[in-house]
Amino acid sequence: MSSIEQIGEIRVAIDTVWVILSAVLVFVMNAGFGMLESGLCRSKNTVNIFSKNIVIFAIAGLTFWLVGFGLMFSDGSFFIGSTGWMLTGEDNSPAVAGQYSGIFSSLGWTAVPLYAKFLFQMVFVAASAHIVSGAVSERIKYFSFIAFSVVLVAIIYPITGHWIWGGGWLDSMGFVDFAGSTVVHSVGGWAALTGTIVLGPRMNKFTRDGRINPIPGHNQTMAALGMFLLWLGWFGFNAGSAMAAKPETIALVAVNTTLAAAAGVLSATIVSEILIGKPDLSMMVNGALAGLVAITAGCSAVNIGGAVITGLVAGILVVYFIIFLDRRRIDDPVGAIPVHLINGIWGTAAVGLLDREAGLFYGGGISLFITQLIGIAAVGVFVGGGTYVLWRLIGLVMGLRVSQEEEYVGLDISEHGMEAYPDASGPRGLYGKPGKF
Amino acid sequence: MSSIEQIGEIRVAIDTVWVILSAVLVFVMNAGFGMLESGLCRSKNTVNIFSKNIVIFAIAGLTFWLVGFGLMFSDGSFFIGSTGWMLTGEDNSPAVAGQYSGIFSSLGWTAVPLYAKFLFQMVFVAASAHIVSGAVSERIKYFSFIAFSVVLVAIIYPITGHWIWGGGWLDSMGFVDFAGSTVVHSVGGWAALTGTIVLGPRMNKFTRDGRINPIPGHNQTMAALGMFLLWLGWFGFNAGSAMAAKPETIALVAVNTTLAAAAGVLSATIVSEILIGKPDLSMMVNGALAGLVAITAGCSAVNIGGAVITGLVAGILVVYFIIFLDRRRIDDPVGAIPVHLINGIWGTAAVGLLDREAGLFYGGGISLFITQLIGIAAVGVFVGGGTYVLWRLIGLVMGLRVSQEEEYVGLDISEHGMEAYPDASGPRGLYGKPGKF
């Protein structure tokens, strides 16, 4: 083998190592979502939350193999891919750019084996359903949620994904979403919003006389650990989205990602000190996540200053919208909508402002910004509308919400017949008041 | 330096990065085993479980350096290695295949430094003892368990390991166990089985009139997090076992590993819904682990379809055998035997059926399948017999089981003089009833 061929082989090896290890980091986010969501909910729903969490990832992985990857990345129309089920079909990966031939030409630019491409994309999918899980938690029927998730991860997510990353119409327009502020976070966020609206708030969250009852999460340690696991995964999520070990790109993306999150922590802490009069831990946690979601679209397009600005704004937005949703009597137990929807939108729009070359603030004109807004709106209409119909359909067929009795007792007992912390059940003594003994 | 030499150096660098980072992932499994085991046991034994867990890894690492690595991988007989203590002796690693000369020729095929080979193999060893730890937990004397573990990790594990990975007789026969369904999981599983039989069940687990009392674990969050940490580590465990950054292999292995686990989750959830009438979280957790254990042997030999089938069967087996062991009055608090022994066997046998080339279902004849069965049986006889004798010996010398009083109080107080959650100790008020206040 010539040294040129050997060099080509080694480049594939290092790119593949990078992509696989990035995928492994993204995988950690499953644990992060589970810890965060259950930490911010009551102990009586912990088993239920992890039962959703684990099955979501299993279903997302298997359906993405069966149909999702084909729908999203295979050649087809501007709207949807039409082949590549179970990863079958022509594909000469790993082939260097320009020499790719096969049915997944939207991923032809990265010279790693097809299975590495699949693995990296597959670990993203479950995130969208985890986002929804948080917003509808503590009151949704287990199998109804699973049914919703199947459609979300197998069909809805791949369709908008095809638009943006799979060679679809937004891709062609030059819409920029490097790692998925819109593809992953807004999609999950819209489904979360329609879900919580259709379901309505948890019992006693809002009283008739207009008061808002805070329902604190049962374990702030879990929430904080969950946040760290998500942040950890985000290094893979964002820097891995280069899908090649390009030194300058992945170093910039990793720095931008971390400093945007740091900025989100800082602004959320300060705003919460000002608005609530104390440095609120859950606001710090959500500030970090808000910064991470917001920088996801532009992490390779902005410089460090732009990343810090993106994160600072995200931290402010998340605190404001957590309060705002409460006032609008929209019950989102974990803050999924302010974190993922609002900052998915903000981050996507911010690229139009802060892109080093094409951003409005950098003298790049308004064209990119408008493209970003079109993409945001299109995904909002499609996913918002589609999931609203889907929630209603599932409600008709299976029912969506557990009974008041079941909600009071907690989904762990009513849906799964077990408790998360049975050792702790003695002293409350009062069946029927689990979680608030 | 010529460009050929430079290319050789870079290949060593990328392979070493891959092997070290894979080892780091496998290291995470220590935390995973600790969280899973203690989450599935009662709070009164948590300190004890982590005290076993941490010391096991320390002992496994140090003894593997002193003797284990030499016993397992050095040149010697078909039965055992006979040199290489403390990593001394001739070795020209990293040397490309064909050019290796030294005493560890069984690892001559991978061109990474000797210390990288050692590190990767070293992090595997503790797993076998962690598996045992779970099955005998909540009733075994601390130092008796440590004594057992020393012999297991320093002698027993390296011997069967030598047979299969170290150039021993099963290696020569063509026995296939890519990442250790048998080498690691069955070995631990057989020791777990003999241990729990010798020890007998926990107090009040089985009553005289034939009833089975469920003893729920104290913290399902810990169990779920532990499972995720194990799954995370398994990417390194399986894909790292290529011990080189071969793009096609590691991508296939990573995908197979994850989809087998996903399939295990799915089938365990469905079977538990059918058999138990609810989607049981601990069955989902064990379903994932069952899929992971089962795919470990064949992860590089089967295609994705084969991996999914392996995982689906694993998820069914694990639920069935958890119920079966209870009925046979064998008390395995965490399900270590159904997960690691049963699925270690299943996964090893499955290679004989599903190997893309030599598998029975792929027209490869029955020869590989028979070889797999021979290996399974040989390891079972040797490890099952050896550990049974070892448990008895330790029982004679040191005693194996704590007193009924100590078991009732919990091993945290009786063996370590401390509680895992002292803040929670007030309200029960009743010393002598910790964990079931």
Place this chain on the structure above:
Amino acid sequence: MSSIEQIGEIRVAIDTVWVILSAVLVFVMNAGFGMLESGLCRSKNTVNIFSKNIVIFAIAGLTFWLVGFGLMFSDGSFFIGSTGWMLTGEDNSPAVAGQYSGIFSSLGWTAVPLYAKFLFQMVFVAASAHIVSGAVSERIKYFSFIAFSVVLVAIIYPITGHWIWGGGWLDSMGFVDFAGSTVVHSVGGWAALTGTIVLGPRMNKFTRDGRINPIPGHNQTMAALGMFLLWLGWFGFNAGSAMAAKPETIALVAVNTTLAAAAGVLSATIVSEILIGKPDLSMMVNGALAGLVAITAGCSAVNIGGAVITGLVAGILVVYFIIFLDRRRIDDPVGAIPVHLINGIWGTAAVGLLDREAGLFYGGGISLFITQLIGIAAVGVFVGGGTYVLWRLIGLVMGLRVSQEEEYVGLDISEHGMEAYPDASGPRGLYGKPGKF
């Protein structure tokens, strides 16, 4: 592009992948510190601990970008760097050794992009403040601690860092601190020591009649998990400090790091069995960390035997000094001083004894050992003195310690207005006795 140029590019790629993934591992240590510290403290201070923990990392990251990286690594005097704010200034990274030109010549030896250098160094900084956080926990005012941390991470840490890693006077003398036993751990340790002396012990820790009241941490699971997360991060901390994928070096460092920790576990367990009469879990946890801190300076300079000796001594030192500090009535809730200060000193000194070439025990003469002692002393005087003054200043301006009432109630309620585990708050019934209900 010629094959020589391509080979150069690929080497940068693999080095960058290694450095970034090592930085990601170090990032995990933030979670590790948070879990360890809060696990070893009472539940009533958990929210406070994570609120410090998260904000520390945010501030460390942002200030290191603004000024710290410039102070530490830019060309300047022997005492301090004087340029490079916000990573601006001439820099031709990635440039191979000898061809570097720019203002960060102290990092010119590693051929990765500037942002990769920054990322790796940035994740180290917060560790020094996390160490302090543990020692002063359960009684310090939130914003006073934050103010202290800003100065520590933005100014003090970069100055001594410049001396040792940034081309300063200790660097020139040949002082050896591969990954920061002194740069990170002793610096944090000295600040922890002065902090706890200035603050005084927690209420009721020491009684007037000379008794020492143990105040057990609220969650040993968290402590154990925190230790594992720290150990995990240490693979990146130490092996990543090669800042290049040098196979022999990173393999040796990874093995040394793990076996030193294993040795620390073993000796701490045995010493605690002898001195306290039981195998104490918190001693095992601190033994592992002691071994890790101690090997950090010499991990690339000593052979495996030297690493094991370093760890064995570290495990003994940590148990002895935990007891010693209690007797001297210095209250360090988590053992930060024995782990990070004592073993930071031990590990740095040990290089002078155990270095394979220049170590006293290897016939290298006393010169290196003396250099190591000079560095230890200089950092001690500067950081010890500087932080003592800083604590006093902040005490004058903002006050340092919460009121007795607030300490009794817990900082979660008094500083943050929330509880970590509100579900558990019912049964104690007694406001005013949180954490000891």
